[in-house]
Amino acid sequence: MAALQQERKITPELLHKMDAYWRAANYLSVGQIYLYDNPLLKRPLERSHVKPTLLGHWGTTPGQNFIYVHLNRVIQAFDLNMFYVSGPGHGGPAIVGNTYLEGTYSEVYPEITRDEAGLKKLFKQFSFPGGIPSHVSPECPGSIHEGGELGYSLSHAFGAVFDNPDLIAACVVGDGEAETGPLATSWHSNKFLNPITDGVVLPILHLNGYKIANPTVFARIPHKELKQFFKGCGWKPYFVEGDDPETMHKQMAQVMDKVIEEIRDIQSNARDNDDASRPRWPMIVLNSPKGWTGPKFVDGLQVEGTFRAHQVPLHIDDDHPGHLEQLEEWMKSYRPEELFDEQGRLFEELAELAPVGARRMGANPHANGGLLLKDLIMPDFRKHAVEVPAPGAVEAADTHVLGEFLRDVVKLNRKQRNFRIFGPDETLSNRLNSVFEVTDRQWEARTKDNDEFLDNDGRVMEMLSEHQCEGWLEGYLLTGRHGLFNSYEAFIHIIDSMFNQHAKWLKITAEIPWREKIASLNYLLASHVWQQAHNGFTHQDPGFIDHVANKKASVVRIYLPPDANCLLSVWDHCLRSRDYVNVVVAGKYKAPQWLSMEDAVKHCTAGIGKWDWASNDGDAEPDVVMACCGDVPTLETLAAVSILREHLPDLKVRVVNVVDLMKLQPASEHPHGLSDKDFDALFTCDKPIIFAFHGYPSLIHQLTYRRTNHTNLHVRGYKEEGTITTTFDMTVLNDLDRFHLVMDTIDRLPQTGNAGARLKKQLIDKLQEHYTYIRKHGLDMPEIREWKWSKEIAINDCQTAD
Numbered sequence: 001m002a003a004l005q006q007e008r009k010i011t012p013e014l015l016h017k018m019d020a021y022w023r024a025a026n027y028l029s030v031g032q033i034y035l036y037d038n039p040l041l042k043r044p045l046e047r048s049h050v051k052p053t054l055l056g057h058w059g060t061t062p063g064q065n066f067i068y069v070h071l072n073r074v075i076q077a078f079d080l081n082m083f084y085v086s087g088p089g090h091g092g093p094a095i096v097g098n099t100y101l102e103g104t105y106s107e108v109y110p111e112i113t114r115d116e117a118g119l120k121k122l123f124k125q126f127s128f129p130g131g132i133p134s135h136v137s138p139e140c141p142g143s144i145h146e147g148g149e150l151g152y153s154l155s156h157a158f159g160a161v162f163d164n165p166d167l168i169a170a171c172v173v174g175d176g177e178a179e180t181g182p183l184a185t186s187w188h189s190n191k192f193l194n195p196i197t198d199g200v201v202l203p204i205l206h207l208n209g210y211k212i213a214n215p216t217v218f219a220r221i222p223h224k225e226l227k228q229f230f231k232g233c234g235w236k237p238y239f240v241e242g243d244d245p246e247t248m249h250k251q252m253a254q255v256m257d258k259v260i261e262e263i264r265d266i267q268s269n270a271r272d273n274d275d276a277s278r279p280r281w282p283m284i285v286l287n288s289p290k291g292w293t294g295p296k297f298v299d300g301l302q303v304e305g306t307f308r309a310h311q312v313p314l315h316i317d318d319d320h321p322g323h324l325e326q327l328e329e330w331m332k333s334y335r336p337e338e339l340f341d342e343q344g345r346l347f348e349e350l351a352e353l354a355p356v357g358a359r360r361m362g363a364n365p366h367a368n369g370g371l372l373l374k375d376l377i378m379p380d381f382r383k384h385a386v387e388v389p390a391p392g393a394v395e396a397a398d399t400h401v402l403g404e405f406l407r408d409v410v411k412l413n414r415k416q417r418n419f420r421i422f423g424p425d426e427t428l429s430n431r432l433n434s435v436f437e438v439t440d441r442q443w444e445a446r447t448k449d450n451d452e453f454l455d456n457d458g459r460v461m462e463m464l465s466e467h468q469c470e471g472w473l474e475g476y477l478l479t480g481r482h483g484l485f486n487s488y489e490a491f492i493h494i495i496d497s498m499f500n501q502h503a504k505w506l507k508i509t510a511e512i513p514w515r516e517k518i519a520s521l522n523y524l525l526a527s528h529v530w531q532q533a534h535n536g537f538t539h540q541d542p543g544f545i546d547h548v549a550n551k552k553a554s555v556v557r558i559y560l561p562p563d564a565n566c567l568l569s570v571w572d573h574c575l576r577s578r579d580y581v582n583v584v585v586a587g588k589y590k591a592p593q594w595l596s597m598e599d600a601v602k603h604c605t606a607g608i609g610k611w612d613w614a615s616n617d618g619d620a621e622p623d624v625v626m627a628c629c630g631d632v633p634t635l636e637t638l639a640a641v642s643i644l645r646e647h648l649p650d651l652k653v654r655v656v657n658v659v660d661l662m663k664l665q666p667a668s669e670h671p672h673g674l675s676d677k678d679f680d681a682l683f684t685c686d687k688p689i690i691f692a693f694h695g696y697p698s699l700i701h702q703l704t705y706r707r708t709n710h711t712n713l714h715v716r717g718y719k720e721e722g723t724i725t726t727t728f729d730m731t732v733l734n735d736l737d738r739f740h741l742v743m744d745t746i747d748r749l750p751q752t753g754n755a756g757a758r759l760k761k762q763l764i765d766k767l768q769e770h771y772t773y774i775r776k777h778g779l780d781m782p783e784i785r786e787w788k789w790s791k792e793i794a795i796n797d798c799q800t801a802d
Helices: 002-008 012-034 061-078 092-102 104-108 116-125 153-161 181-192 223-232 245-272 323-332 365-371 398-412 433-437 466-478 489-509 544-549 564-576 597-606 631-647 676-683 697-704 727-733 738-747 750-777
Strands: 081-086 167-174 200-207 236-241 282-287 395-397 419-423 460-462 482-488 521-526 556-559 581-585 590-592 608-610 624-629 653-658 689-693 713-716
Touching (some): 012 061, 061 092, 061 167, 061 200, 081 153, 365 466, 395 398, 398 419, 398 433, 489 581, 544 556, 544 581, 544 697, 556 564, 608 676, 738 750
Parallel strands (some): 200 282, 419 482
């Protein structure tokens, strides 16, 4: 123990070396932003040595370099398993530079050697065509957090440490980032962290005073108020403040030691005494100037310590005489000759300050989660099958059935501790009730006698913040685990930008050989647009699937299973998949079940298919194709087909059901897409297609506009009509109901003649009868509520004149 304490001793010599290491990191950062050549300034700096276009962000970078070198010290002193989350994001030069100094960067990119030639390549590639972005990106080793994801760093960090008891996520939060809604909410993640079974997040608020052009709120409130804020959020804040490097190094080292010792004490008490009560975790507030150590004044204006330091403080062009000389002076202020030898290698006594092997933050395997990923132990989904003796003969609530399957997934993987369900207080509402037979919600705050399903070691993570749940799940997946996000369909839009960034992350990482595949990001969207009649217009929006469909085809998958057995088959596939975003839309109320499990597996494997049992075209060409995608559209389509069968029996009708939405795209556009030949075989080359779709009709046109028969495609779906009403009336308001689908068919088939005209008149009358009935009784008509599929079915009071 004494020897270990001696290693932790903070000596002036150690602080001097750390300052030199910090200067090296700052030098590399400036070089990345500016230099095209002459990386060690062995020759006088010339315009030709500077990149023609200067892109990057300096303001946050020196502070992050300062933090990184101090984290390196405590990693070595305490033998910590730690990695770094860069919230400010645009401090890309800092993380790239530090992973280069520690050696990780050259290991994953051997061409970026640890010498002068490698430095030149390192500098040139930054924000340069064919190079790397200016922010922390997937290309950067040690990163799980994309620089464009402003506001999500802390939730990602917490997601990373759930079920990782030995891991510390050092999360640098920018004070501008701290003003975002997601980040403001994330401070409460400490109410969900189990000190026995989870790791630790060490937040470091980087209080440098400014955003792009404005001061930050946290920087302009009194010190006491800022401290009270964090204490009120359940943290124990430590402050490191100033601008003198010598004093700041000493402060930071002392605070770092104290914070790590507190973390160790909290964990020891919790684990030795089986005490999962919520502690007050430490955090650090680093108050340092924006653009620290950079140019203090440029063209007579203060830069260091102001918003002007945010991006590129010096412009090297004809309009800014003197800036080139000022850049050279700035870079030489770091005294590179004291940091790098003649070959451009960091001096050995400085290189020794970095941890080694997997203890380097850039090489921590948790930041390349696929290295740690273990397959889920999967139950046999077929055991949860709904018995379907004939199409439509029984009813079931699809997501309730899915809940029984997920219950078994939770149970089987409890010991592995690698699967969690995330959602904003909607797991019960979405009918996944059965999972609570084997687990509770994780909860570290106070409990009361009337609470249900709360425990400090639950597998369900719920907080009424879609941002928070999404961020937790992303962090959990990126560090090598599995999970799913369940949400009301209308409110999943709240995390549109988070989905964007994760999809982009997956797209880029698939092109990086050293990045291993991670478990897919899985969404279950229930309480969907057609089942929100009691909540009304605000809860009715199926547009998330449009948003997803626009992302890279190699990443996104969208499934709309028509019944419970198809839903089980789809989810078994999704939970086994890697590197995708899977979106699954399903209903939660009782509805007819169409396919046996055997048929469901075949149908979902194909992703699209003709339902022979609902069609009467045999092997001939149909007169009309009735297509459907989604549970309610499927129900209404089959009800429409039954009307056509009864009243226009000579019509040849083909029913096509779509589970995998991306099957509609050409194979050249999406790996799941049907070939033109197969698409034409299903949908014909010239017959009318009446397509009942779960979402906005325009998406189907977007996916199929290149198809041969697109001109004959007529799509019904959601068209922004909704209110507090009955379930069936929701379809009527949007012309998706069975009556409108039949009338659409008649309008496109002149051969139906007088019989078609009479039937259309009767259906118009039926719609008026429906309107009157629901406003009198508050329920749909009995013939709607009690409808069952049958080839011989007739609609009450809707007989032909014959």
